Amino acid sequence: xxxxxxxxxxxxxxxxxxxxxxxxxxxxxxxxxxxxxxxxxxxxxxxxxxxxxxxxxxxxxxxxxxxxxxxxxxxxxxxxxxxxxxxxxxxxxxxxxxxxxxxxxxxxxxxxxxxxxxxxxxxxxxxxxxxxxxxxxxxxxxxxxxxxxxxxxxxxxxxxxxxxxxxxxxxxxxxxxxxxxxxxxxxxxxxxxxxxxxxxxxxxxxxxxxxxxxxxxxxxxxxxxxxxxxxxxxxxxxxxxxxxxxxxxxxxxxxxxxxxxxxxxxxxxxxxxxxxxxxxxxxxxxxxxxxxxxxxxxxxxx
Amino acid sequence: xxxxxxxxxxxxxxxxxxxxxxxxxxxxxxxxxxxxxxxxxxxxxxxxxxxxxxxxxxxxxxxxxxxxxxxxxxxxxxxxxxxxxxxxxxxxxxxxxxxxxxxxxxxxxxxxxxxxxxxxxxxxxxxxxxxxxxxxxxxxxxxxxxxxxxxxxxxxxxxxxxxxxxxxxxxxxxxxxxxxxxxxxxxxxxxxxxxxxxxxxxxxxxxxxxxxxxxxxxxxxxxxxxxxxxxxxxxxxxxxxxxxxxxxxxxxxxxxxxxxxxxxxxxxxxxxxxxxxxxxxxxxxxxxxxxxxxxxxxxxxxxxxxxxxxxxxxxx
Numbered sequence: 248x249x250x251x252x253x254x255x256x257x258x259x260x261x262x263x264x265x266x267x268x269x270x271x272x273x274x275x276x277x278x279x280x281x282x283x284x285x286x287x288x289x290x291x292x293x294x295x296x297x298x299x300x301x302x303x304x305x306x307x308x309x310x311x312x313x314x315x316x317x318x319x320x321x322x323x324x325x326x327x328x329x330x331x332x333x334x335x336x337x338x339x340x341x342x343x344x345x346x347x348x349x350x351x352x353x354x355x356x357x358x359x360x361x362x363x364x365x366x367x368x369x370x371x372x373x374x375x376x377x378x379x380x381x382x383x384x385x386x387x388x389x390x391x392x393x394x395x396x397x398x399x400x401x402x403x404x405x406x407x408x409x410x411x412x413x414x415x416x417x418x419x420x421x422x423x424x425x426x427x428x429x430x431x432x433x434x435x436x437x438x439x440x441x442x443x444x445x446x447x448x449x450x451x452x453x454x455x456x457x458x459x460x461x462x463x464x465x466x467x468x469x470x471x472x473x474x475x476x477x478x479x480x481x482x483x484x485x486x487x488x489x490x491x492x493x494x495x496x497x498x499x500x501x502x503x504x505x506x507x508x509x510x511x512x513x514x515x516x517x518x519x520x521x522x523x524x525x526x527x528x529x530x531x532x533x534x535x536x537x538x539x540x541x542x543x544x545x546x547x548x549x
Numbered sequence: 550x551x552x553x554x555x556x557x558x559x560x561x562x563x564x565x566x567x568x569x570x571x572x573x574x575x576x577x578x579x580x581x582x583x584x585x586x587x588x589x590x591x592x593x594x595x596x597x598x599x600x601x602x603x604x605x606x607x608x609x610x611x612x613x614x615x616x617x618x619x620x621x622x623x624x625x626x627x628x629x630x631x632x633x634x635x636x637x638x639x640x641x642x643x644x645x646x647x648x649x650x651x652x653x654x655x656x657x658x659x660x661x662x663x664x665x666x667x668x669x670x671x672x673x674x675x676x677x678x679x680x681x682x683x684x685x686x687x688x689x690x691x692x693x694x695x696x697x698x699x700x701x702x703x704x705x706x707x708x709x710x711x712x713x714x715x716x717x718x719x720x721x722x723x724x725x726x727x728x729x730x731x732x733x734x735x736x737x738x739x740x741x742x743x744x745x746x747x748x749x750x751x752x753x754x755x756x757x758x759x760x761x762x763x764x765x766x767x768x769x770x771x772x773x774x775x776x777x778x779x780x781x782x783x784x785x786x787x788x789x790x791x792x793x794x795x796x797x798x799x800x801x802x803x804x805x806x807x808x809x810x811x812x813x814x815x816x817x818x819x820x821x822x823x824x825x826x827x828x829x830x831x832x833x834x835x836x837x838x839x840x841x842x843x844x845x846x847x848x849x850x851x852x853x854x855x856x857x858x859x860x861x862x863x864x865x
Contacts, residue, residue: 289729290700399820429589430757431817434801438816441809455729458760462803462814485805499734500805501760503787507734 248449249278249301249418254310255531256296256473270296271307272473273533278418283440283450285460285481288470289496296473298422298453302337303328314418333363336411340423342403346395352403353391355410363414379409383439401432408439419443422453437463457500461485469493472548474533479542489522489544551751552578552718557613559600569824570596572775573613575850576858578718583744583752585762585783588772589798591821594755595643597772598720600624601753602640618717635666639716639749643723645707649695656691659710666714673713680709680748684739701732705739712748719749723756737765760802763787768856771795774821774832777850781857791853791864794833831861839863 256271271293278284288294299305300312303319312319314335322331339345346352353376360372367375380387383405390402398406404424411419421440425433440450440463454460460467460481467484469477469492477490488494498510524547525534535543557574560567570593578584588594596608601624604610610625617637623629642648650658659677660670678688684705695703704724712719721740725733743749756762762769763783770780771794779792790796797817819836822828828835830845837844843862850860 289731401820430759430798431589431801432820433816434803434814435816437803438809438813441813457730458803458805461805462808481808496730497805499731501734501737501758501764503760503763503799503802503804507738507764 248280248315249451250311250313251276251297251301252311252313254297254300254312255308256293256300256305257308269531270473271300273531274310274470274473274475275535276468276475276478278449278451280417280449281444281447282466283444283452283464284466284468285464286451286453286468286470287455287457287460287496289455291472292470293473294453294455294470295422297470298337298420298451301418301451302335302420303331329363333414334416335418335420336414336416337420337422338404338407338411338424341427342400342407343395343427345407346403348395350394352393352395352398352406355406356413359410359413375413376409379412382412382442383409384435385409399432401428401436404428404436405439408436408443412443416448418449418451420451420453423455425459426454426456433459457485457496458502469496471545474548475535475543475545476548477542477544478535479539483539483542487542488519489538489542490524491521491547494519551580551582551618553616554578555614555616557597557600557615558611559596559604560609560611561596561607562609563607563825566825567609567611569775569827571600572824572827574772574775574777575613576770576777576780578751578753580750581744582768583741583754583766584780585759585766585769586753586755586772587757587759587762587769589757589821591774591824592772593775593824594772595722598640598722598753598755601718601720602634602638603627603630635662635711635716636714637716638718638720639711639714641707641711641719641721641724644727645704645724648707649703651695654692654694655698655706659691659713662710663713668714677709677713680713681706683742683746684709685735701728701736704728704732704736708736708740708743712743715748717750719743719752721752721754724754725761726756726758733761734764737761741765759787759799760804771798774827775824776832777858777860778833779857779859780850781859785857791857791859792861793837793839793863 252275254271254274258268258270260266260268286294286297300307306320322328356376377387385405390398390406425436444450452464464481467481468475471492477484477493488497498514522538522544524544525536527533527546533546535545537543554574554576557571559571560569574597586594601615604624615622615624663670681688686702686705690706725736728736744752754762754766766783769783769786771778773794779795790799801814801816803814817836822832831848834840834844848860848862850858852858853864
């Protein structure tokens with residue numbers, strides 16, 4: 248459904264734009280309907296840039312991003328872009344800053360109504376809204392007609408997801424959507440993503456938190472400095488990380504029932520086998536090697 | 550016994566009345582203890598940390614006492630607190646990364662800070678360099694501006710500065726929350742190292758990330774809506790929590806290795822109560838699956854086994 252092939256993004260940096268920063272380097276990946284793909288990486292790994300490019304908020308420097316066969320960079324004009332956003336939507340990290348505090352929170356639904364479904368009658372639209380709210384498990388009485396400051400972060404985030412659902416979307420880009428939420432409500436939003444996936448929605452789940460990426464996704468992509476370090480089915484990537492960087496990351500994640508010392512001791516006792524990593528012929532490419540079925544490792548960047 | 554907090558009440562004054570952010574908090578902190586203070590946003594954990602060092606203009610000390618090394622800490626008296634700050638009690642603030650003055654080189658800022666406390670910077674320069682190296686920083690950072698350092702480096706600089714005068718008590722408020730996992734581990738481990746070397750006697754580590762405090766803390770205290778719900782050794786809180794809130798909170802945390810397919814985790818339905826007019830009795834009762842008639846009275850915090858305190862009628 249969504250396919251990125253050899254996508255690069257180079258930003259101009261420095262006072263006069265003289266410097267170059269390669270934020271995304273030779274990334275190839277796909278998202279299928281009903282599949283959750285986690286993009287996991289530390290700050291500066293290019294994970295959000297990939298999300299932004301998929302949403303058309305910034306253009307790739309080179310490479311192709313195709314959605315259902317169409318190269319999204321060729322989508323020009325207001326109405327064509329609007330059609331694209333009917334099928335692809337994003338939800339972002341900070342739900343508090345996504346709402347205009349002057350207006351009631353459910354105004355976001357009304358805006359979708361007037362701009363995308365002007366012919367739907369008010370009564371039908373209300374049914375649709377109630378339906379979407381039920382999907383995100385919000386009680387309409389608690390959220391409709393309220394101002395953003397009267398709602399919790401979890402409620403606001405679910406309102407934004409409900410807004411995206413009104414648009415009959417095929418792909419949701421979820422960029423760090425739960426990092427601002429409390430532990431007790433976080434898991435509800437994650438479970439919601441899993442329900443949406445059952446309905447055939449493809450989700451690109453951008454996160455820095457390995458345990459969250461692991462919980463919800465089918466495929467995990469670990470990024471480092473813009474290039475893919477490791478990509479594969481989530482269970483394989485987490486049970487048998489092949490790239491030294493993924494192993495390092497996993498050993499640093501605080502776990503609930505094992506301390507860091509125990510994890511280190513275990514790693515020392517059974518040192519994992521080294522795999523041959525691909526080498527990049529130049530500064531630009533980042534080839535992958537398929538070590539086992541659908542499980543790839545990328546270049547070593549020190 | 551380093552720190553003894555007894556029935557501490559600190560309210561925020563607002564136009565609509567008092568917000569009871571800390572409503573009767575009692576606990577002890579032993580010498581050399583690192584206590585993780587965990588809870589959701591708005592539970593009062595940051596307020597507790599702040600009230601031990603400085604009450605800002607909206608905060609009002611309503612009742613209760615704090616004792617440090619047997620001496621009373623006069624938290625309501627801003628001037629009397631001055632000699633204690635930095636020397637006895639020190640704080641690494643939330644967003645410490647933006648706590649550095651952007652117009653000063655770090656070395657100059659440290660010198661100004663020390664002089665303000667009546668310490669000659671030259672006397673402490675060697676110690677400063679040694680500690681910077683201990684946390685893995687080049688002493689050259691003193692000649693740099695904060696903007697030239699990465700987030701993790703700034704966090705470590707702030708950590709070294711806050712503990713330079715060997716305080717008895719260090720309050721670390723969400724110090725690792727903005728860091729990447731690998732930097733987070735390095736910072737957390739150097740904090741334990743600081744305790745082991747005696748740079749700080751004991752530490753309160755405020756965080757919302759329970760799995761992180763489990764890695765480094767000796768004990769964990771969980772707060773909910775201005776009250777303490779449970780305090781116990783770290784392993785006990787994780788493996789045998791007694792209070793229903795702690796149990797549900799830990800049950801809601803996904804781990805590396807747990808997936809949707811293996812079993813769905815459940816969140817805690819509902820939201821924490823507002824603290825402007827908090828409900829009477831147990832403040833968790835509206836979200837608690839085990840609530841019964843007695844929960845309309847406030848459960849006391851009792852020691853259910855040595856070192857394990859919980860505030861719930863069902864555990865008593």
